[in-house]
Amino acid sequence: MQPFVFHNPTEIVFGVDTADKVGKYAARQGGKALLVYGRNSIKTTGLYDRVTASLQAAGLSWVDHGGVKSNPVLSHVREGVAVAKREQVDVVVAVGGGSVLDESKAIAAGALCDHDVWEFFLQAKVEKALPLVTVLTLAATGSEMNSGGVVTNENTAQKFNIGSPLLFPKTSILDPALTYTVPADYTAYSAVDAISHIIEGYFTSNDQATPLQDRFVEGLVKTIMESTEQILQQPDHADARATMMWSATWALNGLSTAGIGLYQFPNHMIEHSLSAMYDIAHGAGLSIVIPGWMDYAATQNPAKFAQFARRVFDCELSDDLECARYGIEALKTWFHSIGSPVSLAQGNIPDEEIGAIADNAVMLARKWGLKAYTAEVIADILSRCRS
Amino acid sequence: MQPFVFHNPTEIVFGVDTADKVGKYAARQGGKALLVYGRNSIKTTGLYDRVTASLQAAGLSWVDHGGVKSNPVLSHVREGVAVAKREQVDVVVAVGGGSVLDESKAIAAGALCDHDVWEFFLQAKVEKALPLVTVLTLAATGSEMNSGGVVTNENTAQKFNIGSPLLFPKTSILDPALTYTVPADYTAYSAVDAISHIIEGYFTSNDQATPLQDRFVEGLVKTIMESTEQILQQPDHADARATMMWSATWALNGLSTAGIGLYQFPNHMIEHSLSAMYDIAHGAGLSIVIPGWMDYAATQNPAKFAQFARRVFDCELSDDLECARYGIEALKTWFHSIGSPVSLAQGNIPDEEIGAIADNAVMLARKWGLKAYTAEVIADILSRCRS
Incomplete structure (x- = not known):
């Protein structure tokens, strides 16, 4: 810590x-x-x-x-x-x-x-x-x-x-x-947004000895997924709406990141360009970016991505990188199952725009001090979001 | 909620x-x-x-x-x-x-x-x-x-x-x-105290639809156990001491009980009499009381006790009450393993005192509005703490 x-x-x-x-x-x-x-x-x-x-x-x-x-x-x-x-x-x-x-x-x-x-x-x-x-x-x-x-x-x-x-x-x-009348699409985008807030710190922290924060994040992700599924079945599900509301609040109020040291918001950095340029819903942009970013980042920290897959998706694979990939696919599948887009194509964003998006995103990368995220790296990540 | x-x-x-x-x-x-x-x-x-x-x-x-x-x-x-x-x-x-x-x-x-x-x-x-x-x-x-x-x-x-x-x-x-110089006994009592704070609300809440709070409690218990074991191996383990400190803070600051409705502190109610009458450490008193209280309370809400056993102690028994008993035994065994007393005998409190302790505790039971806890019920619970 x-x-x-x-x-x-x-x-x-x-x-x-x-x-x-x-x-x-x-x-x-x-x-x-x-x-x-x-x-x-x-x-x-x-x-x-x-x-x-x-x-x-x-x-x-x-x-x-x-x-x-x-x-x-x-x-x-x-x-x-x-x-x-x-x-x-x-x-x-x-x-x-x-x-x-x-x-x-x-x-x-x-x-x-x-x-x-x-x-x-x-x-x-x-x-x-x-x-x-x-x-x-x-x-x-x-x-x-x-x-x-x-x-x-x-x-x-x-x-x-x-x-x-x-x-x-x-x-x-x-x-x-x-929130009982929030339609299915915005319910889904909201779930993606809340999940994105907690996994940014979880995956990018420079400190690996944060078991309390890790379990808090994993518990939030599981709870948000469970509640979202209940809400999509029954939009006025009082307990699920209440749980979702309280979970989203705690997903970005400082607790999950207190003590984890330096961390970054690369998914938000890239998504901000998507929604600034295309007026796409923030959560929809995130579900497009996250699986591609995870695919890019998993090789740098496979143990943490594997822990996520094991604890959130009950992955039993022993190899960390295989397990990491399992978790990424499981999360992408879940985003798709709740109706949020998981590719640039599904977001109606043409592949040819990748360069322009990366050029825009790099402004924010510089402002936020994300030095590793050059326009080339961002374009690489976006290319993993194509389909 | x-x-x-x-x-x-x-x-x-x-x-x-x-x-x-x-x-x-x-x-x-x-x-x-x-x-x-x-x-x-x-x-x-x-x-x-x-x-x-x-x-x-x-x-x-x-x-x-x-x-x-x-x-x-x-x-x-x-x-x-x-x-x-x-x-x-x-x-x-x-x-x-x-x-x-x-x-x-x-x-x-x-x-x-x-x-x-x-x-x-x-x-x-x-x-x-x-x-x-x-x-x-x-x-x-x-x-x-x-x-x-x-x-x-x-x-x-x-x-x-x-x-x-x-x-x-x-x-x-x-x-x-x-806290690096806190001796092993007080490290153990502290872990018991922190765990007691979160499980009181978890087991006594009148609302069962609190998945976020449940996972927060379960994550805290697992983290406190893990950190305590690391500390007992190596008292100046920086990450474990830090994690323990932050965990104990969040174990009783209002978050784990927000939204769970009415709940009670029966273990603290009974323990307060032990430490008021015998000047025993608070945590030591709690590790004596908790397994006996859980044994008393499990039949009233076996599903919640079973959930605790499954998520904290990986119990795989399918029957809720059997699983609940497994979890109680596992927690008692763990308290013992860290050196905290788990019976009146281990706390050097004679069985003959049970009546007097119950008579003292019932004052607090009345003050806290725990109507079900008559002197007879408290004596029954204490009798389950004998060995």
């Missing part, structure tokens, strides 16, 4: 119908809210009315900032920052999935600084931020209990991240009933 | 030699500290000098409150409260194991109230408390990342607990090197 600091101050309020309590928690942070949400769905489902009734009952006023896109874009973040400044809000209330939460974090930081908000995605440090309260509607990204967010600059096709301890939500309301 | 609120704001600073950073973190909380510690060991090991050098370098003054007993006693807590009030300290700095941390929590609450500190152990609510910074020297109780503490009132032989969100340490410094 390696030294670390772990500090996750987000309060989680979990349970069916907790969405109606948002006013109580938002009121602790101030009297006027910026209410951030996506397209129309929270209005058609009645959630908008429930949230605003709760804010009103708690004595808050609010101003709307709807229309957040999945893969949130910088122009819309800038609009939100302008509204937050003009209206002098005290708190940001985010109602939605990871995109809404990520955009809200950027707005929370941008509202209290004088420079353009994109500076935070390049190198500026967040010095202060509005408090953030969230109501989660999709179990996937983990943004509800972490301090980071991702936004796409549509002018430069850069999908970059913001991060600061000041951006942990003060309170996140996790009401699994809000 | 059941509704819950999870909020654990303690900052963890983990790694070899982090003890030397205590001043930096204590200084965030104020300029004058009450320095709480146990008998002489932190002076003979040099830790006292390291901690005070760090406090001094950070500009803090401090007043000593040493001499905390294992199984801390109320009279010494009251002395600490008097010192904290008289000296008007800003922060409590606890350097030690669970006993020192638990006493420090009681002092932190007692220092800012007008009534006797024992009231908090009976029913008074903590309204304010001094901030607490800890340097942990024993991986066992989890007190470093939770909001509770246990103190014995030596006049009434009551071992009761205090709890409040205000009692989470602000920062806990986990320096695994401080």
Whole structure:
């Protein structure tokens, strides 16, 4: 194990119908809210009315900032920052999935600084931020209990991240009933996303003596797979939706990586280019990239890939590399079984684009310090994702 | 899964030699500290000098409150409260194991109230408390990342607990090197203690649909067992000590029980009487009680006990109750193998005392609302702990 600091101050309020309590928690942070949400769905489902009734009952006023896109874009973040400044809000209330939460974090930081908000995605440090309260509607990204967010600059096709301890939500309301209507495809993409968050650290850590973290990851992967299968059978399966929601939260809140030392996010690095360039769902992009990346990486650390195959997929092969390959194939087969694409072809991304994707991804590789990932290496990995 | 609120704001600073950073973190909380510690060991090991050098370098003054007993006693807590009030300290700095941390929590609450500190152990609510910074020297109780503490009132032989969100340490410094010299017996008792914390909720929860929590518990138990065996072979095994320290912290910080609904601490309820009446180490008392309690409880929920046996001890028996018994025997055998007592006889507690212990334990059973645990039931369980 390696030294670390772990500090996750987000309060989680979990349970069916907790969405109606948002006013109580938002009121602790101030009297006027910026209410951030996506397209129309929270209005058609009645959630908008429930949230605003709760804010009103708690004595808050609010101003709307709807229309957040999945893969949130910088122009819309800038609009939100302008509204937050003009209206002098005290708190940001985010109602939605990871995109809404990520955009809200950027707005929370941008509202209290004088420079353009994109500076935070390049190198500026967040010095202060509005408090953030969230109501989660999709179990996937983990943004509800972490301090980071991702936004796409549509002018430069850069999908970059913001991060600061000041951006942990003060309170996140996790009401699994809000996810009962998530369709099968997004349920699958969400499962892929959550799994991707935990396996990045697991496979790329520079420390192999992390048995607690390993078992935590393996338990999360098995639980997410099991719950996803139950949900696809029965979309309003209360226990499976609840388990999936809590699992996705813990997949990216710092616990699985605390003590594992240096690690990388190569799958996210490559996928960010896919979804920045093709507007493909993040989880769908990940299920295309992950099997190819694993195929590339397994030879460098076959023992860890074999452990994964043995503990998650009950592989009994004795040779580590054979076992690793078994696990990669099993995970790819599972992604396919839940309806997520597992090749560039299935994602409707032409092979001829591999060079362009690699050229885009290498920008992020440089920003994240992934020196081994040259454009050639990324193109090699993408070539393993063709079919 | 059941509704819950999870909020654990303690900052963890983990790694070899982090003890030397205590001043930096204590200084965030104020300029004058009450320095709480146990008998002489932190002076003979040099830790006292390291901690005070760090406090001094950070500009803090401090007043000593040493001499905390294992199984801390109320009279010494009251002395600490008097010192904290008289000296008007800003922060409590606890350097030690669970006993020192638990006493420090009681002092932190007692220092800012007008009534006797024992009231908090009976029913008074903590309204304010001094901030607490800890340097942990024993991986066992989890007190470093939770909001509770246990103190014995030596006049009434009551071992009761205090709890409040205000009692989470602000920062806990986990320096695994401080545990390299923990002797074999206390290493074993600590492992039993940590395991006991996670299995209480696992076996007594009223909700069976908690696969994530189950796997987290099972992974912790396997990891604690594995690390303890490594430590007993090689006491300064850096990775095993680190893993044990981090595991014990997560064994009682709220995660393993979040979402599992109602649960109980019957083994702790009974053990508290053993250690209150006989001054036996807490972990040693637990390894005496647990196999007997499991034998008593397995028939009520054989499926869960069988799951434990299958996943932790690779039991392949198909009958749940047979499998449950296999797991109980395996755990008892393991406790014995690490040198922790597994019977009243091994703990030098005469069988004739069973009635008196049960009469004492039932006080706590009533306080904790464990209605099924009459003196007769507790005596029945203790009779299963005889050999």
